[in-house]
Amino acid sequence: MTPIISAREVNKSFGQQAVSKNISLDLLPGEIYGLLGPNGAGKTTLIRMLATITQPDSGEIFFNGNPLHPDHSQRMGYMPEERGLYKKMSVADQLLFFAQLRGLNQAEAKAKVKYWLERLEMMDWAKKKIEEISKGMAQKVQFVSCIMHKPELLILDEPFSGFDPVNADLIKELILELQQEGCSILFSTHRMDNVEELCSKIGIIHRGEKVMDGSISEIKRGNFSGKYDVGFHESMENTAYPVIPIKSWITNDGRYMMRFQTSENFGPQQLMQWATTQSTPMVYFSEYIPSIHDIFVATVDQSNTPTHE
Amino acid sequence: MSNFSNIWVIFKREYMTRITNKTFIIMTFLAPVLIAGFYALAIYIAVADETESEIHTVLVSDQSKQLKLSDFSNYKLLPAPDYDYPQQRIDSAKAYVNRGICYAWLQIDDKDLTVLDSTTLYSEQAPSLTQMESINQWISNQSKEKQLLKFGIRPTTLDSLDVSGSVRLMEISEQGVASNSSSGLKSGIGFILAFLIYMFIFMYGAAVMRGAFEEKTNRIVEVIVSSVKPFQLMMGKILGIAAVGLTQVAAWVLVLIAIVFIGGTVVGKQKMSEFKQQSSAISMDSTFASAGLPTANNEMSANSNPVAKMSALSDFLSGTESIPAGEILIIFVLYFIGGYLLYASMFAAIGAAVNQETETQQFMLPITMPLVLSFVIAQSVALKAPNGSTAELFSMIPFTSPIIMVVRAPFGVPISQLLLSLGILILTFVFMVWLTSKIYRIGILSYGKKPSWGDLWKWIRQ
Structure with missing residues (x-):
């Protein structure tokens, strides 16, 4: 399948500072891609290049297999992190303007504006200026303005920041709806709960480099596979371990927990056998599946070590 | 979507939002009234003879014993x-002056009035320059009369023996047709048109700058430039505001x-009868004057002579014959648009480059200087020597x-000069748009530190 958007070894610098270093990524039709990274990692720079706003210094970007061209922006939707609307313009005029900018003709644009105002129950506010409506409503207008033309690819920079929880849920709902209709979505965020809920694929960017990417299940099972958490009611300090635990801690409800790394010679079956044959009863046994948050923190920490400098 | 349709969408938005703005509508109808009122006042002040109606008594102590006391201006001697x-x-x-018995006391101690060095006016209030001048003139006239009588x-x-009337100007066209002309009228028209262009460039250039600046600070620009090129956004904005x-x-x-x-139909009917009366009185006066008889106006100086005024007015009006109205209009519209487009692109670049309105000042100077300079030249050189080398x-x-x-334009400009000048203007405009769009493209997405001239140069080269 041809990726809807694909970056090949993209580089971008501002003056002496390299902001994107050899970044490659692929987004297949219907996928939702989460771009993660600490502040200043270079997410927005990458997103701007994908959204045709700026050009890479080197490397290539393809849209549906063709080299990216500004005309492709008509088939994309884009919402930047820093958002704004014309304050003196009415809600309906504003939506009409953006729909026409994205290539819809007057009649199509009017029909779309009517559809979305009705769907968002904002018909009564259509003629109100942006400065006269609530911030929450303006947020809805902002989001709708970039999806009215039914884009094939939707690029959102920190879509959940600054939105109230009700609107954040609405956006989530709309993103999933667009995905069902075949739209591919790429968004940057630092909210891991949204990533787990929405994304099929993630990429982690740190200091301008992509340090990890892949499907969520792949990532979770990849580098982090074979770890098991075992819990007891009492401390196991004086016991001989089959392997050295990689981590041990006490939970709030008083369980003594240990995490073991299994291997070919010492698999989960052996671990369980050992645990169940101890004098203290085993009360917990589970494979450890890291959260995206843990993966993110671990990855960023790892790339902060001097070997990666 | 083609470049043109993108520019068109931007153009339409600029035009529609501005034209439906309440301030625009109010100013559109109020400004002509204000301008008309302003000019009416200016003309009234210029035309109305500021004479004090109050009669002042001046006591004259004449030691020369030569002066004949006659009243003049508003002085009773x-x-x-x-x-x-x-x-x-x-x-x-x-x-006398302190007690208010008289307005002033004119002490003439000179025996010979050809040289005034010990004649003094004592007065509590200093008379105006023109009033002092009229007193000097009164003494000088009397002295002259005495001298002339000596020669009989x-x-x-x-x-x-005075020459009446003034030199009439006839302009010969290339076809050899002579027509009445008026330099005054031509200067007036030229100056008003130049003023309109000057105003327009400043007003709407600033509107372009503010528009670009607002889009940048509103952060709306990033959404727009994801659909249109910054160049298209800039052009749509400049053209939209030009249309406004x-x-x-x-x-x-x-x-x-x-x-x-x-105004003409209402006032005209009233004034027509007054005008008829006035002009018949003037013709009577001039008949008397030519017959060497004293008239009611014989004490007026020649420059306030109503005969001269009327003939100047008629010359002025008949001068419209030689005004190439169609040509002026075409030249005006072309330079009006060309001048605005050239300057608006620079204003747009400034609006896009800065982060705060106060930062615009440092970049404004090189734009306003040539504008102000051309207005100064328009007032001096171009009006005095419209076909001189400086003006050219x-x-x-x-x-x-x-x-x-x-x-x-009203004085007639050779077509070769017009074409050359327009050609240069258009080429410069195209070059300027190319240059400024580079600043605009980078500036509009650059936030944070105050841009310097060095930054602008870097953006141009990127």
């Missing part, structure tokens, strides 16, 4: 009581025509040509 000693005369002058020449004989300006000027012209038309030079430089050329 009476002989002052005579005293033998100079000090007595000064003391009583002070006393009567003043009326001298008056009859042209609409406004067209509306002003219509409103002004309406004011003149309505500045009507070729694209930054000054829009203003200088329209000043020259």
Whole structure:
């Protein structure tokens, strides 16, 4: 399948500072891609290049297999992190303007504006200026303005920041709806709960480099596979371990927990056998599946070590 | 979507939001009224003879014994009581003026009036410059009359020797047709048109700058430039605002025509009868004057002579014959648009480059300087010598040509010069748009530190 958007070894610098270093990524039709990274990692720079706003210094970007061209922006939707609307313009005029900018003709644009105002129950506010409506409503207008033309690819920079929880849920709902209709979505965020809920694929960017990417299940099972958490009611300090635990801690409800790394010679079956044959009863046994948050923190920490400098 | 349709969408938004703005609508209808009122006031002040109606008594102590006391201006001259000693005369002058017995005391101690060096006017309030001038003139006229009589020449004989009327100007066209002309009228038209262009560039150039700046600070620009190229956004904005300006000027012209038309029909009927009376009185006066007889106006100086005024007015009006109205209009519209486009692109780049309105000031100077300079040149050189080499030079430089050329337009500009100047203007405009769009493209997405001239140069080279 041809990726809807694909970056090949993209580089971008501002003056002496390299902001994107050899970044490659692929987004297949219907996928939702989460771009993660600490502040200043270079997410927005990458997103701007994908959204045709700026050009890479080197490397290539393809849209549906063709080299990216500004005309492709008509088939994309884009919402930047820093958002704004014309304050003196009415809600309906504003939506009409953006729909026409994205290539819809007057009649199509009017029909779309009517559809979305009705769907968002904002018909009564259509003629109100942006400065006269609530911030929450303006947020809805902002989001709708970039999806009215039914884009094939939707690029959102920190879509959940600054939105109230009700609107954040609405956006989530709309993103999933667009995905069902075949739209591919790429968004940057630092909210891991949204990533787990929405994304099929993630990429982690740190200091301008992509340090990890892949499907969520792949990532979770990849580098982090074979770890098991075992819990007891009492401390196991004086016991001989089959392997050295990689981590041990006490939970709030008083369980003594240990995490073991299994291997070919010492698999989960052996671990369980050992645990169940101890004098203290085993009360917990589970494979450890890291959260995206843990993966993110671990990855960023790892790339902060001097070997990666 | 093609480049053109993108520019069109931006253009439409700029035009529609501005034209439906309440301030625009109010200014469109109020401004002509204000401008008309302003000019009416200016003309009234210039035309109305500021004479004080109050009659002032001036006591004249004439030691030359040569002066004939006659009233002039608003002065009533009476002989002052005579005293033998100079000090007595000064003391009583002070006393008379202080007690308000007279407005002023004119002490003439010169025996020979051809040289005034000990003639003094004692007054509590300093008279105006023109009032002092009229007193000097009064003494000088009387002195002259005395001298002339010595040579046996009567003043009326001298008056009859004065040349009446003024040189009429006839312009010969290339086809050899002569037509009445008026330099005054041409200068006036040229100057008004230049002023309109000057105003338009400043007003709407600033609107372009503010528009770009607002889009940048509102953060809306990033969404827009993901659909249109910054160049298209800039052009759509510049052209949209130009259309707003042209609409406004067209509306002003219509409103002004309406004011003149309505005002003309209402006032015209009243004034017509007054005018008829006045002109018959003038013709009577001039008949008397030519016959060497005294008339009611014979004390007026020649420059306020109503005959001269009327003939100047008729010359002025008949001068419209030689005004190439169609040509002026075409030149005006071309330079109006060309000048605006050239400057608006620079204003747009500034608006895009800065982060705060106060930062615009450092970049404004190089833009406003040529504009102000061309307006100064328009007022001096171009009006005095519209076809001189200075005027020709500045009507070729694209930054000054829009203003200088329209000043020259009523006097007739050779077509070769027009084409050359327009060509240079268009090329410069294209170059400037290319240059400024580079600044605009980077500036509009650059936030944070205050840009320097070095930054702008870096953006151009990127």
